[in-house]
Each structure stands twice: as C-alpha cells, then as structure tokens.
Amino acid sequence: MMEGKQPWLTIAGIGEDGWEGLNLEAKRAVESADLLYGGARHLAHVPIGNATRIMWPSPMSSAVQEILTKHRGQRRVSVLASGDPMLYGVGVTLTRELSPAEFRVIPQVSAFSLACARMGWAIAETTLVSLVNRPIEQLHRYLYQGQQVVIYSEDGATPGTVAQMLTDHGYGSSRLNVFENLGGSSEKCSEEEVARSWQTERCSDLNLIALVCVADAGLEHLSLVPGLPEDAFETDGQLTKREIRAVTLARLAPLPGQQLWDVGAGTGTIGIEWMRSHTSCSCIAFEEREDRVNRILTNAKRLGVPAMKVVIGTAPATFKGLTAPDAIFIGGGLMTEHMFEECWDRLVSGGRLVANAVTVESEANLAARHKQYGGELVRMLIARAEPIGGALGWRYLMPITQWAVVKP
Numbered sequence: 575m576m577e578g579k580q581p582w583l584t585i586a587g588i589g590e591d592g593w594e595g596l597n598l599e600a601k602r603a604v605e606s607a608d609l610l611y612g613g614a615r616h617l618a619h620v621p622i623g624n625a626t627r628i629m630w631p632s633p634m635s636s637a638v639q640e641i642l643t644k645h646r647g648q649r650r651v652s653v654l655a656s657g658d659p660m661l662y663g664v665g666v667t668l669t670r671e672l673s674p675a676e677f678r679v680i681p682q683v684s685a686f687s688l689a690c691a692r693m694g695w696a697i698a699e700t701t702l703v704s705l706v707n708r709p710i711e712q713l714h715r716y717l718y719q720g721q722q723v724v725i726y727s728e729d730g731a732t733p734g735t736v737a738q739m740l741t742d743h744g745y746g747s748s749r750l751n752v753f754e755n756l757g758g759s760s761e762k763c764s765e766e767e768v769a770r771s772w773q774t775e776r777c778s779d780l781n782l783i784a785l786v787c788v789a790d791a792g793l794e795h796l797s798l799v800p801g802l803p804e805d806a807f808e809t810d811g812q813l814t815k816r817e818i819r820a821v822t823l824a825r826l827a828p829l830p831g832q833q834l835w836d837v838g839a840g841t842g843t844i845g846i847e848w849m850r851s852h853t854s855c856s857c858i859a860f861e862e863r864e865d866r867v868n869r870i871l872t873n874a875k876r877l878g879v880p881a882m883k884v885v886i887g888t889a890p891a892t893f894k895g896l897t898a899p900d901a902i903f904i905g906g907g908l909m910t911e912h913m914f915e916e917c918w919d920r921l922v923s924g925g926r927l928v929a930n931a932v933t934v935e936s937e938a939n940l941a942a943r944h945k946q947y948g949g950e951l952v953r954m955l956i957a958r959a960e961p962i963g964g965a966l967g968w969r970y971l972m973p974i975t976q977w978a979v980v981k982p
Contacts, residue, residue, distance in 0.1 A: 579675065582646065585653045585665045587682030588612075590758025590780075592619035600680045603652045609645060611637065612654030615780075625652065638667055647676070657757075658684035662704040662726060685782055688756050689724045692763065693784050700724055705732055710739060715850060715878025717745055717787050718795060725783040730776040733783055737772035740785075744793035746770035749786040754778035796877070800824070800847045807873050812866065813841035814905060817956045818930065818974050823847055825928045825950075825978040826901045830854045835899040837889050837917065838906020842870030842882070845903075849879035857882050858896065860889045890916035898922045904929040908936045914943060921981045931975045940977040949979025 584603035589595045596604070604610060610617070610625035617627055631637055645651050658681040659665030665679050690697045701716050704726040713736070716723055725736060733752045740748050752764040754777055764774070789795070796802055801820030807813060814822060822844060826834065828851040836845035839859035849855050859882065861867050867886045874882040885892045890913055902917045908929055921927055931937045944951045953975050957968040 581676055581678045582649065583641070583651050583653070583668065583672070583677040584680065585655055585659045585668060585677065586680045587657050587659050587663075587684075588616055588619055588654050589657060589682045590755055590761070592758075593621065595682065595757075596620075597680070603678075603680065604654070606650060607652035608649040609651045610654070611641070611651065613656075616654035616656070620654070634664070634667075638664070641668065642671070656685070657682050658687075661686060662702075662706070683757070685726070685753075685756050686724050689753055689782055689784050692753065692756075693722075693751065695722050695784075702726070705736075709875070709880040710735060711875040711880040712878055713739065714743070714876065715798075715853070717743070717789075719787060719789045721785075721787040723783075723785040723787065725785060727777075727781045727783060730779045730781065733777055733781065734772060734775060736783060736785070737767075737769040740769040744790045745787055747788040747790055749788060751784040752777055752781055753784065754781045756780075756782060798850055800851065802843075802847065802877075806877065807841050807843055807846075808869055808876075809841040810866070810869070813843050814930070815956065815971055818954060818971075818976075819843055819847060821954065822903065822928055822930065822976065823851070825976070826903060826926055828852065828855050828901070832900035833857065833897070835860065835893075835902045835917070835920075837902060837904045837913070838908075839870055839884070840866060840906060842873050842884075844905060845870075845882060846874055846877050846879055848901075849874075849882055850877065858899070859884045860892055861886060862888045889913065893917075893920060896920075899925065901926045901928070903927075908939060914939075918947075918981065923981055925981050926978065927981065928976065928978045931977075932972050937975045940975055944977050944979075947979050949977055951975070951977050 586600040586603055604620055605623050607625040609628060611628045613630050641651055655663045655665055659679055661684045669677055686702050690700055700722045702724050703713060703716060705728045706726050740746055746769050748769045749766050750769055751766050754762040796806055800823035801816045803816055828848050830852045831854045834845060834848045834857045836857055836859040839845055839861045842859050845857035845859045849857050859870055864886060867884050870884050874880055889907055893916055898920050900922055902921055907913050929940060931940050953973060955973045956971045959966045960969045
C-alpha cells in the first residue's frame, strides 16, 4: 500500500525528442514507478529502470481497466503518452473517474501546437480533428472555405485517403502539408500540395496533416445553423421540411454535451442537425423501417456526424436500458399507445420535449397534452413561392402543430 497523499498515477507526455525532452519531474516519475505503461515507441525512448514495463495491448481498454481497479492506490503507476496526454490522449480516459488528488499530468508540447508553430497558424483559429480510431466522415463538418485544420492521421495511408475525400466532395483545391515524425530528429515536412494532385501512396505512420480548405468553384456550402436544404439529405420523402426543422431545433435548444432522442426519425434530419450544432452533442434515432435506418446512417456520414446511433424497432419498446436523454423529439408514432408517457418518464428533469403533428387526430392529442402539462402550442403554416405559368404563386405546405414543453 502506498503511504501519504502523493498521487499514485502519473501521466507524462513524451515527444519525438524522447528522454532528453522530458523535464526533471517527468524523469523522476518514470524512474520511481513500480509499473510503467506506454506504447512500444514511447517505452523505447526511456532508459531501463526498476519499473515493470507494460506495453499497451490492442485494444487498450483491458490495461486501462487494470490500472483503475487492480493498481489504484496500490502501486506507483506511470504512463507515457504522446505530447499532451489531455489532448486526444490516454490521459482523458484515465482521469475521467479519478479525483485530482490521485493523479498528476505532466504535458509536453502537443503535435497540434508544433504543427501550428511550423505553419504560423494561431492555435485559437485552427481546428483539430483526430482520425485515430475515428471515422473519416467526421471531417465533413469542418470543411469550409479558408478553414485551417490540423488532422491527426490514423496511419501512413491517411493523407492519401483525406486527399481523395476532399477531391470527391468539392474541396480538391485544398492545400495540404504533411508532417512526419514531428518534433524528432527525423522530422520531415512534405512540399505543399493540392488535394487533387496528391500522389504519395504512403507516408510515415507517425504523421499529421495541416489542411487549408479551398472549395471548388460552384460548391454549395452547408451552414451549421439548423435548416439545411432538403436536397442535402437522401430521403424517401419522409423528412421535416427545412423551415419547420429550424423552428423545431430552436425549441429543442441543443446545448454542448447533451443527448437527443429522435423518435420516428424518418430521414434523420432532426437528429443530424442537433449533432451538427456542437461536436459534443449526441443523438439516438429510433426508426422501425430498415430501409430508413440505412438512409439515416448514410445521411449522418455525409453530413459529418457518423457517431449518430440508430435503434431499429418499434418505440417505445426500444427505449429499454438506455440512458435518459436531455431532449426528445417525437416526429412519428405520436398516436402509438403509451408513446408520450414513456418519453416523458425517461426525459431528465429540466429536459425539453417537442412533438410535431400533421393529422387532426394527432393535433387533438397535442392539445390534450398541452392542457394537462402546459408548455407552448403553436401552429405553423409555410408557403413557398413557385412558378404558375409566367408568374409566381404561393404553394402551402401541410400545416404543422407543434407542442414544446419542459419537464419540471
């Protein structure tokens, strides 16, 4: 058993300059550890000492669990991580459920900071995206004219894959610099290249990409503000129209870190736009038709939110075992027995529920709920100008009745 109140866990960042780049505190943590965890590359950087060396398995989850249970407070554990352990690093995973008194983090300069320094980019004006064990489709959310993006690569093939994706989606004119072994003696930076002209099949596995987004002529940009045009989605026609969608998202009021349940998701428009509002927002979409489930997943990838989850089956039976959401949108199945009650019971206190109705029967259902629970009841009638002969006339969409309520 460890004595005193010294942290039992130290997480030290290490760069490509290895042992010489560590400060005295980090070196002492490595030398005094009972157990030393790290990747093969990290462990090779430090001299052999008394600590038992443990290389991360793949996946790392079993070793992380061992540290947090078997060794917690019992052994002096040091962990080596790339650069800043709290920036897409193992430090985030290890410290999430620990008290600050149990650990110390000794960061190094991150690869992100080094890349910005090499490029002369302001860190506060640069977006960081990690593709390490993450889907490449998330990049779609960050592609805007003039955007500066640093991308952590999965492996040596990532730069070519990114260049191809940019070319295929209207950003073939974007400029790429690839840094290999950044911060080490073998550091190398490629000559700046245009995405559509990228020819290198493989770089060093340890690389990152500095990207300046340049849109091809005529490309339609998609805002992060809710209300994307209907043709941004692949659909069978079952989707919330953009004007109604913008109002609905305003009522749902997404906040960072919150989760939405999109019940009767159809095309997935509400959940997708909820997740696009902030990178930490999440959504579970419920849909009973398999063809629509596939379409939702396709749309989520195309619009930069591939982490969206879809549950196939008939709600509310499919709600079982899920964590309570911060907001619920009922876009379909409102008349299903016990649907509202099940949604209301699972919604967190202070959570928002929004339901849209298009039929007389479902409208009457909302009016009854409004009388019992309060909230706001509105009716929306949207007309779009369309050609009639050589002039324009108003064509009305189906009226929508919307009920929005906050759970006490």
